[in-house]
Amino acid sequence: MITYDLNIGWQADDEASMMMQDAFEQLVYERENAIAGYYNLPKSSKPIITEAKAFAASNDAVNNSDTIVVVGIGGSSLGIKAVDSMLRHKYPAAKRLIFLENPDPVDLQMKFSMIEKERSIFIVISKSGTTVETMSIFKAVLARFEIDLNKSDKDRIIAITDEGSALCRFVDTHSLKAYTIPHNVGGRFSVLSSVGIVPLTLAGYDTCSLLEGGASMVDRFFDAKEEHMLIKAAFIASNWREYRTNVLFAYGNSLEDFTKWYVQLWGESLGKIDRCGNRVGPTPAGHIGSVDQHSFLQLLMQGPKDKSVTFLKVEDFESSLKIPDIELKHIERVDYLNGHTFNELINAECDATMEALSKEEVPVDMIKLDKIDEENIGELILYYELLTSLVGSMLHVDTYNQPGVEMGKRILAEKFKKV
Amino acid sequence: MITYDLNIGWQADDEASMMMQDAFEQLVYERENAIAGYYNLPKSSKPIITEAKAFAASNDAVNNSDTIVVVGIGGSSLGIKAVDSMLRHKYPAAKRLIFLENPDPVDLQMKFSMIEKERSIFIVISKSGTTVETMSIFKAVLARFEIDLNKSDKDRIIAITDEGSALCRFVDTHSLKAYTIPHNVGGRFSVLSSVGIVPLTLAGYDTCSLLEGGASMVDRFFDAKEEHMLIKAAFIASNWREYRTNVLFAYGNSLEDFTKWYVQLWGESLGKIDRCGNRVGPTPAGHIGSVDQHSFLQLLMQGPKDKSVTFLKVEDFESSLKIPDIELKHIERVDYLNGHTFNELINAECDATMEALSKEEVPVDMIKLDKIDEENIGELILYYELLTSLVGSMLHVDTYNQPGVEMGKRILAEKFKKV
Numbered sequence: 001m002i003t004y005d006l007n008i009g010w011q012a013d014d015e016a017s018m019m020m021q022d023a024f025e026q027l028v029y030e031r032e033n034a035i036a037g038y039y040n041l042p043k044s045s046k047p048i049i050t051e052a053k054a055f056a057a058s059n060d061a062v063n064n065s066d067t068i069v070v071v072g073i074g075g076s077s078l079g080i081k082a083v084d085s086m087l088r089h090k091y092p093a094a095k096r097l098i099f100l101e102n103p104d105p106v107d108l109q110m111k112f113s114m115i116e117k118e119r120s121i122f123i124v125i126s127k128s129g130t131t132v133e134t135m136s137i138f139k140a141v142l143a144r145f146e147i148d149l150n151k152s153d154k155d156r157i158i159a160i161t162d163e164g165s166a167l168c169r170f171v172d173t174h175s176l177k178a179y180t181i182p183h184n185v186g187g188r189f190s191v192l193s194s195v196g197i198v199p200l201t202l203a204g205y206d207t208c209s210l211l212e213g214g215a216s217m218v219d220r221f222f223d224a225k226e227e228h229m230l231i232k233a234a235f236i237a238s239n240w241r242e243y244r245t246n247v248l249f250a251y252g253n254s255l256e257d258f259t260k261w262y263v264q265l266w267g268e269s270l271g272k273i274d275r276c277g278n279r280v281g282p283t284p285a286g287h288i289g290s291v292d293q294h295s296f297l298q299l300l301m302q303g304p305k306d307k308s309v310t311f312l313k314v315e316d317f318e319s320s321l322k323i324p325d326i327e328l329k330h331i332e333r334v335d336y337l338n339g340h341t342f343n344e345l346i347n348a349e350c351d352a353t354m355e356a357l358s359k360e361e362v363p364v365d366m367i368k369l370d371k372i373d374e375e376n377i378g379e380l381i382l383y384y385e386l387l388t389s390l391v392g393s394m395l396h397v398d399t400y401n402q403p404g405v406e407m408g409k410r411i412l413a414e415k416f417k418k419v
Numbered sequence: 420m421i422t423y424d425l426n427i428g429w430q431a432d433d434e435a436s437m438m439m440q441d442a443f444e445q446l447v448y449e450r451e452n453a454i455a456g457y458y459n460l461p462k463s464s465k466p467i468i469t470e471a472k473a474f475a476a477s478n479d480a481v482n483n484s485d486t487i488v489v490v491g492i493g494g495s496s497l498g499i500k501a502v503d504s505m506l507r508h509k510y511p512a513a514k515r516l517i518f519l520e521n522p523d524p525v526d527l528q529m530k531f532s533m534i535e536k537e538r539s540i541f542i543v544i545s546k547s548g549t550t551v552e553t554m555s556i557f558k559a560v561l562a563r564f565e566i567d568l569n570k571s572d573k574d575r576i577i578a579i580t581d582e583g584s585a586l587c588r589f590v591d592t593h594s595l596k597a598y599t600i601p602h603n604v605g606g607r608f609s610v611l612s613s614v615g616i617v618p619l620t621l622a623g624y625d626t627c628s629l630l631e632g633g634a635s636m637v638d639r640f641f642d643a644k645e646e647h648m649l650i651k652a653a654f655i656a657s658n659w660r661e662y663r664t665n666v667l668f669a670y671g672n673s674l675e676d677f678t679k680w681y682v683q684l685w686g687e688s689l690g691k692i693d694r695c696g697n698r699v700g701p702t703p704a705g706h707i708g709s710v711d712q713h714s715f716l717q718l719l720m721q722g723p724k725d726k727s728v729t730f731l732k733v734e735d736f737e738s739s740l741k742i743p744d745i746e747l748k749h750i751e752r753v754d755y756l757n758g759h760t761f762n763e764l765i766n767a768e769c770d771a772t773m774e775a776l777s778k779e780e781v782p783v784d785m786i787k788l789d790k791i792d793e794e795n796i797g798e799l800i801l802y803y804e805l806l807t808s809l810v811g812s813m814l815h816v817d818t819y820n821q822p823g824v825e826m827g828k829r830i831l832a833e834k835f836k837k838v
Contacts, residue, residue: 074713089525102710103768105738105761106508107672133709135753136742136764143743169749187713244663244725245702253526264714271718281722283664285704290552291521293827294493294606295683299690301823303700306663319524323555324562330588334554336835342524345555349522352830359826404720407778408712411771416755 001370002379004228007354008308008363010235019237020230023393028222030389036400037184038385041192042214042378048179048194049208052201055177061155065121066095068199071141072125073101073133075187076160078261079381080196085257086372087205094204100141103133108140117145117156123199125160127187129167132412149174160194186400188265189385192378206374213378221386229387232365236308237394240282243308243363247300250312251289251350254372258312259286262384269388271404272397280395290349297353301360308363313350316371317343420789421798423647426773427727427782429654438656439649442812447641449808455819456603457804460611461633461797467598467613468627471620474596480574484540485514487618490560491544492520492552494606495579497680498800499615504676505791506624513623519560522552527559536564536575542618544579546606548586551831568593579613605819607684608804611797625793632797640805648806651784655727656813659701662727662782666719669731670708670769673791677731678705681803688807690823691816699814709768716772720779727782732769735790736762 012020031039056062070077077099084097098111122141126134147153159178161167171178179194190196192214201207220226236246246266248259266284274280287296289311300307323345325338337345350366357364367383369376392399431439450458475481489496496518503516517530541560545553566572578597580586590597598613609615611633620626639645655665665685667678685703693699706715708730719726742764744757756764773783786802788795811818 073710078714089529102672102707103761103764104670104672105736105740105765108761109738109740110508130750130752132753132756132764135747135750136756136761139743139745139747139757140740140761142745166749166752170747173748241723244723251523253521253523260714264711267715267718267722268713271720271722273721279721279723281718283704283718283722283726285702288521291492292683293824294687295497295679296686297827298821298823299686299700299702301690301826302692302698303686303690303702304660304663304698307702317524319528321524321528321559324558326558326561328554328558328589329592330585331549331554333549333585334551336832337551337555338558340835342522342527342555342559345522345551346524348831348834349827352834353827355830356827402717404717405712407720408716408768408772408775411774412767413755415767415771416759 002376002383003368005366005368006228006232007358008232008235008365009361010239010363012231012234016234016238019394020234023233023390024225024230026393027386027389031222034184036189036389037182038189038192039218041185042211042218042382045192045194045197045211046208048197049201049211052198056202059155062121062202065119067098067115067120068095068203069098069100069115069120069122069141070125070199071100071122071134071138073131074264075190076125076127076131076134076195077101078188078257078264079191080199082258082261083191083196083200083205083210083377084203086254086377087374089254090372091204095202097199097203100137101133103136108137112144115145117147121156121158121202122147123158123160124167125195126167127162127165127181127190129161129165129170132409149176158198160198188268189400191261191381209374210378213375214382216375217379217382217386229383229390233387233390233394235363236282237391240280243282243306245283245285245307247285247287247296247307247309248312249287249289249292249309249353251346252314252317253288255312256286256288258380259288262286265384265388268402269392269399270395270397272395274396276396280397282391289353290346293349293353300357300362305362309357311350311354311364311366313347313366313368314372315347315368318371319343421795421802422787424785424787425647425651426777427651427654427784428780429658429782431650431653435653435657438813439653442652442809443644443649445812446805446808450641453603455608455808456601457608457611458637460604461630461637461801463601464611464613464616464630465627467616468620468630471617475621478574481540481621484538486517486534486539487514487622488517488519488534488539488541488560489544489618490519490541490553490557492550493683494609495544495546495550495553495614496520497607497676497683498610499618501677501680502610502615502619502624502629502796503622505673505796506793508673509791510623514621516618516622519556520552522555527556531563534564536566540575540577540621541566542577542579543586544614545586546581546584546600546609548580548584548589551828568595577617579617607687608819610680610800628793629797632794633801635794636798636801636805648802648809652806652809652813654782655701656810659699662701662725664702664704664726666704666706666715666726666728667731668706668708668711668728668772670765671733671736672707674731675705675707677799678707681705684803684807687821688811688818689814689816691814693815695815699816701810708772709765712768712772719776719781724781728776730769730773730783730785732766732785732787733791734766734787737790738762
């Protein structure tokens, strides 16, 4: 279960109420007209799980593997990573996931040395099929592990891509196993499509519950409107010029990759030129508590009031690890924590920080997971996707495109073609 | 060698020139009057290296260890982590460093399971000696590994703290090995004090060159003024209300922890109430290329022009890993990269992104390391520390305190005392 507390010190006026109603209707429209496909993934992805499990059962390469190598970048890796990082400690038997995403030669060589071909399958993920980093790394994988695409090695390769993409046609040429991504699902909204579901299912996670959590959020949103989301979206859309940055302050190390997923979702969806030609969009930032109380917090407390903060708290880490009842001479000042659990400590820090920021009139809200499990993660993913669509609608931008990244790609290609 | 390219589209006027001169003089004053001690660390820390090496040579626990467990948070871990992450791949024989920093029970239990007492030494780092996270985790370490402070186990424990602190007095009680931190060196400026030098030396890194790199930056700055730093600082201090966020866009996975160190240094030093009572300070953000070209870049390109971007590039990763000369049917579009190194690819992406942002008139600059080595890292650390002091001086804040984090600590203590 997830609960949502808003403490943003802001009241929606009539104008904001109209904005909320319009945005809600736009999402209904987008869903009904399949303009954005992510709304339906929690239901439409279910058959992928069945299929992936059947495929795994009949495929020796998958059966004998303990490692899944994901070759993908951005939307093709961040979501999978986020889910894997959050669940990993609960699944000691899950297959290891290794992500080859950055064309950093040192990182690639280090990760190559961790991979044993005979115990690995390789999943290459690219919507367009021509992502330069992904396809370059895929070639390096083929060379390094001497993978022969026309022989038995082909069982180790799975591709996930858009129907009709260059990668899709390549896959057909070699009769490789492939899954498609719906055309109306963008990379950053794709974690509950085959992009996330295939690797996470093959790794051994309960992806069924992940989808169910997502479905329950979608249903609740469209049935009951989830007013707290509409208010939060309206607050952000109305005030982003004042509160430029929204910090996702997540308490727990395993949540760090989720904050990166959020940064992509938010930044790439909302940082746009709006329909009036203005550059708009709030800035997302991810921080980890309590570590970053010793870093970013000073700026939040006493720096300019240009940020809102969303706390992400796990109420029950399902750990009984305690601060032992030890008295250290001269350090008695911290003995008040003796006998308490670390679970209590980290959460009390989260609460104390939220309280301290509230006193400084920083707009804050909190998302509380009763525990980390697939259902909660599924809900959390959809919560953020729906929130992003709402804010995008209110900002009058196209939430689902990313025209700003094209120029860099062109310049890159020119640099090499000139050589 | 490091080179610095400024392309911020900004000319210092007379007022800015006066500001630069004043700030430079303030740093001279701070250094001469020992107001901030970090200026001298590159020289004053040298004897620590000799001492730590002698200590290691005579201590069986250190000699027989392959793991150094650092118990510390914020300024007591971020800098050590940053250096370790950057150098790790060049030192396969270096002792492993494990950081126990966050009171996250899942993370602690996972890391505990990686530690074997007989092969480990434990370094507890806290300036005040009463950091609640650090002292609580330290107690958990004592209990979990059944460390008897009055017997031979004491050889496994090293403390690093301020002279006269509670931890210092505790250490005296048990005659444990300890190193002190100069009083005038704050946590976030302490990486070249005993805080960083002891664990990094014991791990096997060439800390001498690290200090030499730092010393050369300090000398150049105070002798030759390094005008590019003064201009960059004046630009940031004069324009932070327009360019609210400075993004450190670092190309290479091993640089991620350095960006976190930068975020702490910048956020905690500059996010302050200035001497006129105003809340001031630019917001730091760390991003990794080329991964975040598939995430944050859209916002930088088309979102509001409220950010400046500093690129951090490693010219030579000292790797010859190539994109193999393989043609994949239907994916010929990316063949222009065949035969090039990943080193070329990641750096061309860095250049292309900087060029694309420049075209959008985003203020950019670039820090180019010819390669990753201790000397460059030492210089880079001092570059950022000096830059922070300059901006702090220009913003009229006390760069070296952090009063904003106290309220949360008080609320935390109250929460437990009420229980």
